[in-house]
Amino acid sequence: MIAIVQRADSVTIATAADILLAGELVVMPTETVYGLAGDATNPRAIASIYAAKGRPRFNPLISHVPSLAEARRHGVFSPMALRLAEAFWPGPLTLVLERRADSSIAELACAGLSSVALRVPSHPVTQALLDRVGRPLAAPSANRSGRLSPTRAEHAAEDLAGAVGMVLDAGPCVVGLESSVVAISPGDEATLLRPGALTRESLEAVAGPLHSAPDGAAPVAPGMLSSHYAPRATLRLRAQTRESDEAFLAFDSIGPDDALNLSRSGDLVEAAANLFVHLRTLDATGVARIAVAPIPESGLGEAINDRLFRAAAGR
Ligand code: TXA
Ligand code: MG
8 A cells, every 4th residue: 555645845745746747646635625636737647537536427627736827828817717816816716717729738637628627726735746746737636436525645545545656645634625616607707616615705705796506407517416425324414413323413502412513613614624524434433324413504604515415415
C-alpha cells in the first residue's frame, strides 16, 4: 500500500509534482475536500481519474488553477464571471464557463462539452503544488464514485490508495463540503448547479438572484445524481428521536446526549466540516439505518441538506 505523506515541505511538493507530470495521480488536500488530482492537460491522466473513481460514464471534472490570470487562459470570462471570481477566488467557488478554443485542458476533462469548470483553491498546499506543476490539475473528490467525499487523507487512501502515486496529507479539510458550482450562460446569467461551501446568500450578494439547476433534467453534474454521496446505511432525515435499530446523527439540541453531533451549538459551519466524517464514522459501525436531526435550510444548511437528501435517495 502507498504511503500517506504527512509533510508538505518543498521536497514532498516537488515529488508530488514529478508524479503528476509523469501522468500519474496524487491525492491532494484542498480547503473543501481531498481531491484525486491529475495533469488536466494529459488525456491519459484524465482517463486514469475516471477509471480510479469508477465513474459510470465520463462526467466533466473541475480543473484547478493557481490564479484568475491562469483561469483566463482556459475559460471565457464574462462580466458576471469576473465579478464572482474576484469576489471568491481563491476559495470554494467553481465556475463553469465557455471553454477557450486554445485552452490546454484536455477535452476528456470537460467530457467533450464546450464548457470548462475552473476553480482557484485557497489551501496553501494546493497552491504550492499548482505552482510547482505549472499546469492545471483536474481533481474530482477523492472517493470512489457514489461514495462519501473524503475530508481526511486516510479516507481518500481507503478508497483510492491502489490508484495513486502519493497521498498528500495536510490534515482535516477546514470546510468539509465541496465547492459551490456556478454556471455562467452566454447571456451572462448565473445558475447554481451544485450548492456548496459558499452560501447562496453570499453568492447572490455578488451575482444577484441565481437561477436553479433544472429539476429532473439530464444531470450535467454528477453531484446532481440523486444517489450521490451515499453511505452504506439508509438515512432517515428530519428525525426527532432514535428508533431501536438506528444510529442517530444529532444537530444542535436534537438527538440523544450520547449521539454524534454535527454541532452542539447549532453552528452550520461546524456542521458542514463534520458532515462526511460523522456519516463515515456511523456507517463504519455497520448499523443499517442512520436517523439525522433536522438541519435548517439557511446559509450552509442548503448544501448540507442537499448532500443528506442525495445520500438518502433511492437506497
Ligand atoms: O470542492 C470541490 O469542488 C472538490 C475539490 C477537490 O476541489 N472537487 C469536486 O469535484 O467536488 P467533483 O468532480 O466531485 O465535482 C465536480 C462538479 C460535478 O458536479 C461536475 O459535474 C461539475 O462540477 N462540472 C464539472 N465540469 C462541468 C461542466 N463543464 N458543466 C457542468 N458541470 C460541470
Ligand atoms: Mg464528488
